[in-house]
Amino acid sequence: SYALDNPEQKVTDTIKNYIVAKYPDWSKDEIRLTYKTAENIFSEMTALPKDSQLSVIEVYTDFKPVGSVVFPIRAVAGGMDRKFMIRAKVDVVKKVAAAARLIKKGRSIESADLKIEERDVALLPQKYFLSAEPLVSKEAKISIPGNSTIFEWMVGEVPLVRRGAPVTLIVTAPGLAVKTKAQAQEDGVLGSEIKVKRADSNKIVAGKIISAGEVEVKL
Numbered sequence: 001s002y003a004l005d006n007p008e009q010k011v012t013d014t015i016k017n018y019i020v021a022k023y024p025d026w027s028k029d030e031i032r033l034t035y036k037t038a039e040n041i042f043s044e045m046t047a048l049p050k051d052s053q054l055s056v057i058e059v060y061t062d063f064k065p066v067g068s069v070v071f072p073i074r075a076v077a078g079g080m081d082r083k084f085m086i087r088a089k090v091d092v093v094k095k096v097a098a099a100a101r102l103i104k105k106g107r108s109i110e111s112a113d114l115k116i117e118e119r120d121v122a123l124l125p126q127k128y129f130l131s132a133e134p135l136v137s138k139e140a141k142i143s144i145p146g147n148s149t150i151f152e153w154m155v156g157e158v159p160l161v162r163r164g165a166p167v168t169l170i171v172t173a174p175g176l177a178v179k180t181k182a183q184a185q186e187d188g189v190l191g192s193e194i195k196v197k198r199a200d201s202n203k204i205v206a207g208k209i210i211s212a213g214e215v216e217v218k219l
Contacts (some may be wrong), residue, residue, distance in 0.1 A: 003046060003047075003050055004045055004046055004047070004048040004049065004050050004052055005050060007042045007045035007046055007048070008035070008038075008042045010054055011042070011045075011054060011073055011086060012033055013028075014054040014055060014056060014073065015033060015056060015065070015071055015073075015088065015090075016028040016031050016033070018055075018056040018065065019031055019065050019066075019090065022065065023092075025126075026092050030092050030093055030094055031090065031091070031092055032090075032091040032092075032093055033088045033089070033090060033091075034088060034089040034091070035086065035087070035088050036068075036087045036088065036089065037087060038086050038087065038088070041084050041085075041086055044084075045075070045084065048075050048077065048080070048082070049077035049078065049080065051077050052075045052076065052077040052080070053075070053076050053077065054073055054074065054075055055073070055074050055076075056071055056072065056073060056074075057072035057073070057074050057083065059072060065090055066090050066092065066122035066123055067089070067090060067122060067123055068087070068088075068089050068090075069087070069088060069089075069090055070085055070086070070087050071085075071086045071087075071088060072084075072085055073085075073086055090122055091120040091122055092120060092121050092122040093118050093119070093120055093121075094118070094119065094121050094128075094130065095116050095117065095118055095119075095130065096116070096117065096118075096119050096121065096128045096129060096130060096149055096150075097114055097115075097116060097128070097129035097130070097131065097132050097135055097149075097150050098114070098115055098116075098117050098119070098147060098148060098149050098150060099113060099114065099115075099144045099145065099146050099147060099148045099150060100112065100113055100114055100115040100146065101113060101146045102143065102144070102145060102146050103140045103143070103144040104140065104143050105140055105141065105142050105143045106139060106140065107139065107140050108137060108138070108139055108158055109135050109136060109137065109138050109139070109140060109155065110136065111132060111136055114132040114135060114136075114150075115132075116131070116132060119149055124149065124151075125151060127151050127152040127153065128149055128150065128151055128152075129150055129152075135150060135155060137158065138155040138156060138157065138158070139155065139156055139157065139158045139159070140154065140155060141153070141154055141155060141156050142154055156189075157189045158189075159187035159188055159189055160188065160189050160190050160209055160211075160212050161184045161187065161188045161194065161209050161212065161213075161215070162184065162187055163184055163185060163186050163187050164183065164184060165183070165184045165213075166181065166182070166183055166184075166213075167181075167182050167183070167184050167196060167213050167214060167215050168180075168181065168182070168213055168214045168215070169181070169182035169196055169198060169205070169207060169215050169216075169217065170207075170210075170214055170215070170216045170217070171216075171217045171219060172216060172217070172218050172219065173218070173219040176219075180198060180199065180200055181198075181199040181200070182196040182197060182198050182199055182205075182215065183196060183197045183199065184196055184215070185197055185204065188209045189209065190209055190210075190211075191208065191209060192208070192209055193206055193207065193208050193209075194206070194207065194209060194215065196215050205217055
């Protein structure tokens with residue numbers, strides 16, 4: 001009833017199942033474990049009953065099993081109940097979009113600016129891109145250094161109206177439409193609200209972009 005077979009693999013499967021239960025978007029194949037100073041523990045575990053059931057003890061509910069972590073592993077079989085502390089480094093490797101070269105702020109992103117590479121995303125914000133397609137024709141909101149993982153906050157739609165551009169301000173009311181010249185005070189995309197400065201009074205008003213050169217204010 002003794003000689004637990006391949007305890008390292010059983011511990012690995014136990015930890016991966018625990019991580020996937022916490023992070024369903026990650027698959028077991030994407031999780032890589034590197035053990036630190038665990039050889040003696042695995043050797044000790046070979047003396048456990050072969051039908052031992054292993055589990056990760058949840059010390060606290062917001063425990064994050066990523067990065068360098070100590071996993072409390074519980075082994076139960078019959079009347080036996082033991083605990084082992086196993087230190088591991090957890091990497092979650094996904095293919096994500098990264099900058100193939102410097103992408104300057106304000107540039108429209110092209111396919112040649114991008115590459116797909118395996119990266120450890122375990123400690124990254126969950127707002128990266130798994131393919132290049134959603135990024136093509138987007139605009140860089142900041143200068144993105146070459147080789148950087150690209151996150152959602154780094155890119156945006158190409159503005160339909162640029163800050164400083166002349167626009168036609170259309171002031172509308174039931175049965176009324178008055179047009180006047182104005183200047184955009186900020187960038188904006190179709191349907192977004194931006195501030196504009198009227199040319200006739202220098203008054204700042206907020207309006208909705210309805211075309212490349214028109215901003216509407218409803219009274």
